[in-house]
Ligand SMILES: Nc1nc2c(ncn2[C@@H]2O[C@H](COP(=O)(O)OP(=O)(O)OP(=O)(O)O)[C@@H](O)[C@H]2O)c(=O)[nH]1
C-alpha cells in the first residue's frame with residue numbers, strides 16, 4: 001500500500017538502499033563516508049547541512065545520507081527518516097563525557113516510527129585512539145542489549161585507518177538485503 | 185529580442201508593399217549597436233551577480249515548489265484520492281530535498297537552515313494530513329508502536345535488580361582515562377606530552393588560570409572558562425569551546441567548534457574550518473606559539489603545519505551572504521601577541 005511499497009518495489013529492481021548516518025557532532029560521520037569512498041579525509045569541516053553520496057558496492061546502489069550532528073542541527077534529523085533501510089549510528093569512542101548524550105539521542109531515534117523498519121549499525125569509531133572505550137564498553141553504555149525493536153550490530157572501527165568500515169557496512173547490507181529483497 | 189522584433193517589423197512593412205526593398209542600412213546598424221550594447225550590459229551584470237542569481241534561482245524555485253506542495257497538501261480532503269495525492273506529495277517533497285542538497289554549495293548557512301525548516305514543516309504537514317485523512321494507517325502504526333514501547337520496561341527493571349556493570353546510568357567515565365583540569369582558580373596548570381597521549385582533554389570551570397598542554401589531545405573540550413590563557417599542542421580532531429569569556433586560546437587543530445563565547449581571542453591554526461555559534465566579540469589571529477618538539481606533535485596529530493585556514497570562520501547565526509559576520513573579527517597585526525610567557529616548559533625533560 002502507498003508510496004512506501006512503490007518505493008520498495010522500485011528499489012527492489014535496482015537493488016537500491018538508503019542509509020542514514022547520524023551521531024553527535026565530531027563522531028566522525030563525514031570522515032567515515034569519505035574514507036569509505038576513498039577520498040581525502042584531512043580537510044573535512046563540521047557539516048552544516050548534510051552530504052549525500054551514491055555508491056555502488058557489491059552490486060547494490062547505496063544512497064548514503066550524512067547529516068550534521070551539532071546540537072541545533074539535530075532537530076532536522078527527522079527530515080531524513082523517510083524510507084531509510086539502514087541507520088548507521090556513529091559514536092566517538094574517546095568522547096566519554098558525552099556518551100550519556102549519545103545514548104539518549106539514540107534511544108529517541110529508536111522510538112521513531114518512521115525508522116521502525118530500519119536495521120541499526122553502531123560504529124564505535126576512533127578505536128585508533130589510546131583513550132577510546134572498547135566496542136564492548138560502548139555496547140554497555142549505550143545499553144544496546146536492551147534493543148528489541150531493531151536488528152542491530154556494533155562494530156569497532158577507525159575512520160582514519162579505515163579499519164572495519166567495510167565489515168560493518170557488509171553486515172548492514174546483508175541484513176537489509178535479507179529483509180527487503182527476499183521477502184516478496 | 186527587442187532588436188529582433190524591430191527588424192522583423194521593418195522587413196514586413198516594406199517587404200509587403202515594395203518587393204525588392206532592402207531594410208535600410210541605418211536601421212540595421214542601429215539595431216546591431218543596440219543588440220551589442222544590450223549584450224555588453226548583460227555580461228557585466230552576469231559577472232557581478234553570478235552567486236546572487238544562483239541563490240535567487242534557488243530561493244524562487246524552492247519557494248514556488250514549496251507553495252505548490254502546501255496547496256496540494258491543504259487541498260487534499262477527498263478520502264478517495266488522498267492516498268494518491270499524499271504519495272505524489274511525498275515524491276515532490278523528496279525531490280525538493282534533493283534540490284536543496286544539490287544547491288547547498290552556493291547557499292549561505294542561513295538559507296540552508298531556512299530551507300530545512302520549510303522542509304520540516306512540509307514533512308509534518310504531510311504526516312498530519314495522512315493521519316487525519318487515513319486514520320486506518322495511523323491505527324496500524326500505533327498498535328505496533330505501543331507494543332514496541334512496552335517491551336523495554338521489564339528489561340530495564342531486570343537490569344536494575346542485578347547490578348549489571350555498565351547498565352544505563354552507570355556511564356563508564358573513568359577519571360583515569362580523562363585528562364585535564366576542572367574547578368581551579370588562579371593557578372598555573374601544566375600537562376606534558378606523556379600525560380596527554382592522544383586522549384581527550386577536558387578543561388572546565390577555570391578562572392584566572394594559565395594552562396599549558398605540551399602534547400596532542402585527540403579532542404580538546406574547553407568549557408566554562410573565564411579570564412584564562414590556554415595554550416595547547418596540535419589537536420588531531422576538534423577543539424570544542426563552550427561558554428568561554430574574556431580569555432585567550434592558542435592551539436592548532438583540525439576543526440574548531442565554538443559556542444556561547446564572548447570577548448575571546450583565538451590564536452588559531454586550523455586545517456579545515458572554524459565554526460562559531462551564539463558568539464560575540466571573538467577575534468582570530470594565526471597561531472604563533474611554539475615549544476620544543478611541536479613539529480613532531482603536528483605529525484602525531486596528522487595536521488599539516490603549512491595549511492592554516494584561520495580566517496575561514498562560519499557563523500551559524502549570520503544571515504547575509506557577502507557581508508562578513510559582526511560576531512568575529514581579525515586581530516589587527518599590531519595588536520597580536522608574538523611572544524608568550526614561559527610556563528613549565530618541561531618538554532625538554534624527555
Ligand atoms: N583519531 C581519529 N579521529 C577521527 C576518526 N574519525 C573522525 N576523526 C576526527 O574527528 C573529527 C570530526 O570528524 P567529522 O567526520 O567531521 O565528524 P562528524 O560526525 O561528521 O561531525 P558533524 O559534521 O559536526 O556532525 C575530525 O577532526 C576527524 O578527523 C577516527 O576514526 N580516529
Ligand SMILES: [Mg+2]
Nearest residue numbers: 029030046047
Ligand atoms: Mg560531518
